[in-house]
Every structure is written in C-alpha cells, then in structure tokens.
Amino acid sequence: MGTMTSDVWVFIEQRSGKPADVSFELLCKGRKLAHAMGGSLKAVVLGDQMDGVVTETFRFGADEALVIEHPALKQYRTMPYGRILSDLIRIHSPRIVLFGATIIGRDLAPRVASATRSGLTADCTDLQIADVAYLRKEYKNLLLQIRPAFGGNIVATIITPENPVQMATVREGVMEMHPLDGAVAGRVTKIPYVPDPEDELVTIIEQHREENRVNLKAAPIIVAGGYGLGSKGNFKLVYDLAHALGGEVAGSRAAVDAGFVPPERQVGQTGVTVRPKLYIAVGISGAIQHRAGMQESNKIIAINTDPDAPIFGISHYGIVGDATEVVPRFIEVFRNKLK
Amino acid sequence: MYHSIVLVKQVPDTANITGNVMQDDGTVNRAKLPAVFNPEDRVALEMALRVKDQFGGKITAITMGPPRASDMLRECLYMGADQAILVSDRKFAGADTLATSYVLSEAVKKIGGFDFIFGGRQAIDGDTAQVGPQTSEKLHLPQITYLEEILSIEGRTVTARRKIEGGYEVVRCTLPVLVTVIKDAVEPRPFSARRVMSHKGAKSLLEIEKMAEGNSLLYVDQLVHEFESRGLFIKTLTMDDLKLDPERCGVAGSPTKVFKVESVVLSGGGREMVEPTKTGLGKLIDKLMDDHILG
Ligand SMILES: Cc1cc2nc3c(=O)[nH]c(=O)nc-3n(C[C@H](O)[C@H](O)[C@H](O)COP(=O)(O)OP(=O)(O)OC[C@H]3O[C@@H](n4cnc5c(N)ncnc54)[C@H](O)[C@@H]3O)c2cc1C
Ligand SMILES: Cc1cc2nc3c(=O)[nH]c(=O)nc-3n(C[C@H](O)[C@H](O)[C@H](O)COP(=O)(O)OP(=O)(O)OC[C@H]3O[C@@H](n4cnc5c(N)ncnc54)[C@H](O)[C@@H]3O)c2cc1C
Numbered sequence: 001m002g003t004m005t006s007d008v009w010v011f012i013e014q015r016s017g018k019p020a021d022v023s024f025e026l027l028c029k030g031r032k033l034a035h036a037m038g039g040s041l042k043a044v045v046l047g048d049q050m051d052g053v054v055t056e057t058f059r060f061g062a063d064e065a066l067v068i069e070h071p072a073l074k075q076y077r078t079m080p081y082g083r084i085l086s087d088l089i090r091i092h093s094p095r096i097v098l099f100g101a102t103i104i105g106r107d108l109a110p111r112v113a114s115a116t117r118s119g120l121t122a123d124c125t126d127l128q129i130a131d132v133a134y135l136r137k138e139y140k141n142l143l144l145q146i147r148p149a150f151g152g153n154i155v156a157t158i159i160t161p162e163n164p165v166q167m168a169t170v171r172e173g174v175m176e177m178h179p180l181d182g183a184v185a186g187r188v189t190k191i192p193y194v195p196d197p198e199d200e201l202v203t204i205i206e207q208h209r210e211e212n213r214v215n216l217k218a219a220p221i222i223v224a225g226g227y228g229l230g231s232k233g234n235f236k237l238v239y240d241l242a243h244a245l246g247g248e249v250a251g252s253r254a255a256v257d258a259g260f261v262p263p264e265r266q267v268g269q270t271g272v273t274v275r276p277k278l279y280i281a282v283g284i285s286g287a288i289q290h291r292a293g294m295q296e297s298n299k300i301i302a303i304n305t306d307p308d309a310p311i312f313g314i315s316h317y318g319i320v321g322d323a324t325e326v327v328p329r330f331i332e333v334f335r336n337k338l339k
Numbered sequence: 340m341y342h343s344i345v346l347v348k349q350v351p352d353t354a355n356i357t358g359n360v361m362q363d364d365g366t367v368n369r370a371k372l373p374a375v376f377n378p379e380d381r382v383a384l385e386m387a388l389r390v391k392d393q394f395g396g397k398i399t400a401i402t403m404g405p406p407r408a409s410d411m412l413r414e415c416l417y418m419g420a421d422q423a424i425l426v427s428d429r430k431f432a433g434a435d436t437l438a439t440s441y442v443l444s445e446a447v448k449k450i451g452g453f454d455f456i457f458g459g460r461q462a463i464d465g466d467t468a469q470v471g472p473q474t475s476e477k478l479h480l481p482q483i484t485y486l487e488e489i490l491s492i493e494g495r496t497v498t499a500r501r502k503i504e505g506g507y508e509v510v511r512c513t514l515p516v517l518v519t520v521i522k523d524a525v526e527p528r529p530f531s532a533r534r535v536m537s538h539k540g541a542k543s544l545l546e547i548e549k550m551a552e553g554n555s556l557l558y559v560d561q562l563v564h565e566f567e568s569r570g571l572f573i574k575t576l577t578m579d580d581l582k583l584d585p586e587r588c589g590v591a592g593s594p595t596k597v598f599k600v601e602s603v604v605l606s607g608g609g610r611e612m613v614e615p616t617k618t619g620l621g622k623l624i625d626k627l628m629d630d631h632i633l634g
Pocket of ligand 2: 119120121122147149150156158346347348377379380383401402403404434435436437439443457458459460461462463464465466467468469470471595597
C-alpha cells in the first residue's frame with residue numbers, strides 16, 4: 001500500500017453504459033466527506049467509451065476521474081472489475097472507497113475488500129466523518145458507517161479504526177443527489193487495461209433488462225397505499241389523490257401482494273427507498289420494513305383508522321379516519337383551493 | 340460426479356423479533372431468539388442436492404459457529420448432506436465478514452477436491468451478503484452471485500441464470516465456482532424421515548465428550564471411531580487443526596468494529612393530529628401550500 005491519503009473514491013456503476021443514480025448520490029456525499037478530511041474526490045470509471053459518464057461525474061463533484069476503458073469491460077463482470085479495482089487501491093491507497101449497495105456493488109465490493117484486506121460495511125444509510133475515541137485510543141477523521149441490521153430492528157455505527165482503507169456500500173436513494181452549479185472540469189486520468197486469463201472464467205451469454213418506467217425516486221410527491229384500502233377498487237382512490245396532487249403512486253408490500261399495485265411501485269426494505277418532499281401513507285400500518293424505505297421523506301402524512309398505528313410515530317401530520325372518506329374529501333378540498 | 344461444499348449459518352430468527360428481545364441499551368439479546376437455519380442456506384443445500392441427484396457425487400456442509408450449531412448440521416444430514424463439519428473455536432468469536440471468510444476459505448482448502456461451493460446470498464442477522472464473494476476471492480475462484488437457476492452442467496462448465504438490476508443474465512463459467520443463491524431459486528425439500536431416523540444420533544466431538552463424561556480419553560477415542568464408521572460423526576475443525584493465523588481470526592482479524600448500537604425508535608417528533616373534516620384538511624392543505632410542498 002502507498003502512504004495514507006485523505007482521498008475518497010466512488011466506484012461509478014454503469015449498466016450497458018448507463019450510469020446508476022446511486023453513483024452520483026455517492027459522489028455528492030463523497031465530496032462532503034473529502035472536504036471534511038481535506039482530501040479530494042475521485043470517480044473510478046470502468047467500461048467502454050465512457051466519455052459521457054466521465055463528464056457527468058465532474059458535474060456531481062469529482063475532482064478527478066480514473067478511467068479504464070476497453071471493450072472487455074463494457075458489461076460488468078466480477079473478475080476483471082474486481083482485479084482492476086483491487087490493484088488500483090493497492091497502488092493509490094485511498095482513505096475511503098464507496099460502492100452502491102446494488103447487485104453489482106454487492107458482488108464487487110466484498111471481493112475488493114477481501115483482496116485488499118479492508119473492512120467493508122454493508123448497506124449504509126448514513127456516513128459521517130468524526131474524531132472518535134475507541135478502546136482508549138483517539139482517531140482523527142474516521143468514517144462513521146451507519147447501517148441497519150437484524151432485519152432493520154437495530155441501527156449500528158461501524159468503524160474501521162486500524163485499516164488504511166475504509167469501505168462501505170450505500171443503499172440507493174438514501175443520499176441526496178444535486179449537481180454543482182456552473183461548469184466544472186475535472187482531471188481525467190486514463191489507465192490502460194491489461195487483460196488477464198482469469199478475466200474470462202465467466203462469460204455473459206445473454207442479458208435481459210427491463211427499463212423501469214416508473215421513477216419513484218425522482219418524484220417530489222408520493223401517495224402510497226396499503227392493505228388497509230381493502231380492495232383494488234378502493235385503491236383507485238390512491239391513484240386519484242396522486243393525480244390531483246401531481247404525484248406518483250406507491251404501495252406497501254401487502255398492497256403489492258394483494259395485487260392492488262404493481263411490484264415496481266413497492267416502497268421499503270425490499271422495494272425502493274424514497275425521500276420525496278411529501279409522502280402520504282394511506283392505510284399503511286408502518287411496519288419497520290416499510291419505514292426503512294420512506295422515513296427520510298421531508299414531510300409525512302398518515303391516514304389510518306387505527307390511532308395507534310406505528311406509522312403515526314414517524315408522521316408529521318396524522319389523520320385518524322377511514323381512507324374511503326378522508327381521501328375523496330382531501331381531493332375535494334384541494335381542488336377548491338386551486339380554484 | 341460433483342463434490343459440493345455448502346456454507347451454512349445458524350442465525351437468530353430476526354423475522355420474529357419481539358419487544359422483550361431488545362435490551363434497554365439497544366442491543367439484541369441473542370439468547371432470547373431461537374436459532375434457525377439461515378433460510379437462503381437451505382436453498383443452497385437444496386441446489387447442491389439437485390446437482391447430486393442428477394449427476395451423483397457428494398455434499399459436505401460446513402459452518403463456522405459455536406457448538407450449538409451442531410443442531411443445524413444435523414438438519415443438513417436430514418436433508419441429505421453426506422458429511423457435516425463444524426468449524427469452531429473460541430478464538431473465532433466476534434468475526435466480521437473478512438475474518439469469517441478467511442476461516443471458511445481455509446476450511447474449504449483443508450476439505451479440498453470440490454467442484455462447487457454453494458452459499459446463501461445473505462444471512463438474516465448480519466445481512467451483508469459479503470461472506471460468499473470474500474470466500475471466493477480468498478480461494479481465487481470465480482463467483483456467480485444472486486443465482487436463480489442452474490440451466491445446465493456439462494463436464495467442467497456450468498451455465499446459470501442470475502438476477503441483475505431490472506432483469507437477469509445468463510452466464511457460463513468454468514468449474515470450480517462459488518455460487519450464492521437467492522431465496523426463491525428452489526424450494527428446499529423437507530427432512531427425509533428415513534434420514535432423520537438414521538442421523539438423529541449424529542454427534543460432534545464436544546457432544547461425544549459430554550456423552551463419555553467421567554470416562555477415560557481412550558473411551559472418547561473409541562466412541563469417535565464408532566460414530567465415524569457409522570457416518571454419524573460431525574467433525575470439528577479448530578484454529579489449530581487448520582493452522583490458522585490467530586491475527587486473522589475472530590475479533591483480532593476483524594477490521595470492522597461495532598462502535599455503537601441503537602434500537603430503532605420511532606422519532607414521532609413534531610407530529611400534529613389533523614381532524615378528518617373539511618376544515619381540518621383545509622388548514623393542512625393551506626400549510627403545505629405555504630411551505631411550497633403542494634400547489
Ligand atoms: C424481509 C421482509 C421484507 C419486507 N419488505 C417490505 C417492503 O419493502 N415494503 C413493505 O411495505 N413491506 C415489507 N415487508 C412487509 C411488512 O412487514 C408489512 O407486512 C407490510 O408493510 C404491511 O403492509 P400494510 O401496512 O399495507 O398492511 P397492514 O400491516 O395490514 O396495515 C394495514 C393498515 O391499514 C389500516 N386500515 C384498515 N382499514 C383502513 C381504512 N378503511 N382506512 C384507513 N386505514 C385503514 C389498518 O389500521 C392498518 O394500520 C417486509 C417484510 C419482511 C419480513
Ligand atoms: C449489527 C451487526 C452489523 C454488522 N455489520 C457488519 C458489516 O457491515 N461488515 C462486516 O464485515 N461484518 C458485519 N457484521 C458481522 C457479520 O454479521 C459477521 O461477520 C457474520 O459472521 C457474517 O456475516 P453475515 O451474517 O452478514 O453473512 P452474509 O455475508 O450475509 O452471509 C452470506 C452467506 O455466507 C455464508 N456464511 C456466512 N457466515 C457463515 C458462517 N459463519 N459459516 C458458514 N457459512 C457462512 C452462508 O452461506 C450465508 O448465506 C455485523 C454484525 C452485526 C451483529
């Protein structure tokens with residue numbers, strides 16, 4: 001390993017050349033972390049013909065992009081990506097390396113952590129830089145890696161005090177994403193791809209990906225319905241409210257399982273994580289797995305017949321009442337205000 | 340004929356956590372949670388059994404864990420594993436995924452001669468999904484994570500479908516390979532009544548020692564021999580058996596440290612109850628419009 005730096009690296013994930021949102025979310029967070037330590041932010045881009053993506057990384061705050069391009073890297077594959085990234089980390093010794101907690105990130109990050117013998121914290125929901133006292137020793141500028149565990153029942157803060165490199169994967173949608181103002185140019189460092197026979201141990205024969213048409217993560221207003229709506233017919237009220245407010249429709253897993261709403265609209269631990277300006281939960285009890293996907297919303301309104309429903313515990317506004325009455329009334333009052 | 344090694348983990352049943360399991364300091368009282376067979380690891384074992392059903396061969400189940408993990412290893416034998424190995428040592432306690440994968444990979448090397456390693460994608464307590472890929476890296480093996488289905492095995496080549504974001508891909512890989520499976524990949528078979536009958540007496544060294552309580556060491560040796568010859572010995576591998584570097588095991592070998600643990604409490608700060616009437620809703624909507632959240 002080289003000497004210790006204060007640099008933050010973000011692995012830029014791309015699928016068929018299209019960058020993943022989570023990578024840009026991580027750049028925004030990574031920039032803050034790098035500033036706190038006085039280091040710089042680097043985007044690590046692997047793929048084929050990545051110029052467009054590289055420019056984007058500068059827009060989201062990268063000071064430098066390390067770019068490895070080759071047709072063999074067009075699609076993500078464990079062996080070459082893992083090997084290349086591990087080698088780069090050994091040579092440059094960044095202080096922090098961040099990955100999205102996506103299928104690709106969860107396939108790649110542990111492999112790289114193992115090869116470089118680094119600690120890796122999974123599925124973080126928050127990252128902070130702090131000075132820490134641990135076992136009677138003082139550490140400056142450690143990365144606090146905050147993550148849920150035990151099926152979401154606890155939140156643990158993990159540190160890797162003695163390791164030169166601190167690594168974490170972060171869930172999609174939990175960090176804010178906003179580009180810098182004005183034009184920014186970063187440094188591009190191209191690194192040649194040197195093939196290795198092990199790269200070809202796994203070959204991709206075919207790939208099928210359906211573009212997600214609904215983009216819940218980008219919606220400023222979300223109206224989510226739960227099992228409490230009782231029927232697909234009643235669930236239409238959720239669509240009506242979303243339509244009236246100009247928002248997107250979402251649902252709890254129970255609502256998805258009941259067929260009220262399609263699975264790509266599920267919010268929660270096994271669905272999408274969202275943080276809209278406004279989240280309205282209608283007939284949703286507020287199970288921990290649901291809350292995990294929406295509790296960071298700016299404002300939360302809950303409509304529920306049960307005054308003791310856990311959802312009220314994290315709501316800013318609570319309305320105790322029957323959804324089939326409250327929702328139409330809400331729409332009516334709102335429409336009248338617009339007139 | 341293929342030899343599959345299956346990585347299995349005993350986990351606290353986090354799906355059924357209730358109030359009294361959470362302690363005042365926010366930590367989980369593991370002793371109050373029933374220990375169960377990690378769900379995806381049963382799927383991994385089923386996958387190995389199907390390979391064996393079709394092509395012949397054998398299955399070795401291994402776990403790194405405390406002595407009580409023998410309960411789960413017996414369940415592996417009931418499902419059809421040929422051999423079960425407990426990798427256990429006080430010095431393994433407090434391992435993070437890096438230390439866990441170090442110990443597991445060394446145990447796998449000791450067993451040797453395998454074609455597949457099957458594991459679950461994720462354990463329901465740590466939830467990291469890291470142990471599979473890390474074990475694979477330590478053995479310099481290729482990996483297929485998030486496996487949904489094995490499409491074919493021909494000689495030294497496996498073709499499989501794995502999940503990717505928004506879809507799936509089909510990959511081809513040369514054996515040996517480490518595979519992690521997702522929960523819905525296959526339905527694990529129930530215990531075979533015949534195998535429960537024949538294997539319920541399987542014992543680990545510790546259990547045999549307990550059984551021989553008060554008798555001479557010679558007697559223990561004799562018992563071990565007897566259990567072994569009947570295929571009922573759950574072999575135990577310790578740190579010394581595997582000649583491991585103590586600095587890479589357990590707490591000492593774990594770079595990640597749990598600095599703080601808090602139970603999830605509902606914040607509930609600043610909650611305001613709104614009357615479900617037209618006036619109540621009207622005031623709420625006004626407020627949201629003033630705050631530029633609506634309208
Ligand atoms: C591993 C795991 C992962 C999971 N992942 C997710 C996930 O990603 N997302 C998710 O949402 N869930 C997830 N779940 C499921 C979760 O535990 C809950 O079961 C689910 O969120 C419950 O959905 P619900 O609130 O719609 O239904 P319920 O819990 O049945 O709640 C219905 C609510 O509606 C109220 N109600 C009834 N009638 C009315 C009415 N007329 N008007 C208004 N209110 C009414 C009731 O008081 C009740 O509070 C997961 C579970 C597990 C074990
Ligand atoms: C609150 C909390 C948070 C934690 N966070 C982290 C973290 O962020 N990073 C970290 O490195 N460690 C962490 N750990 C430690 C981690 O849980 C343990 O290292 C654990 O032994 C393995 O990790 P896992 O449960 O996540 O397994 P996973 O990696 O999710 O398991 C995947 C598969 O690997 C196999 N496997 C896993 N463990 C064993 C075993 N002992 N024997 C045989 N097969 C096995 C199984 O097939 C399993 O399905 C955390 C622990 C706690 C209690």
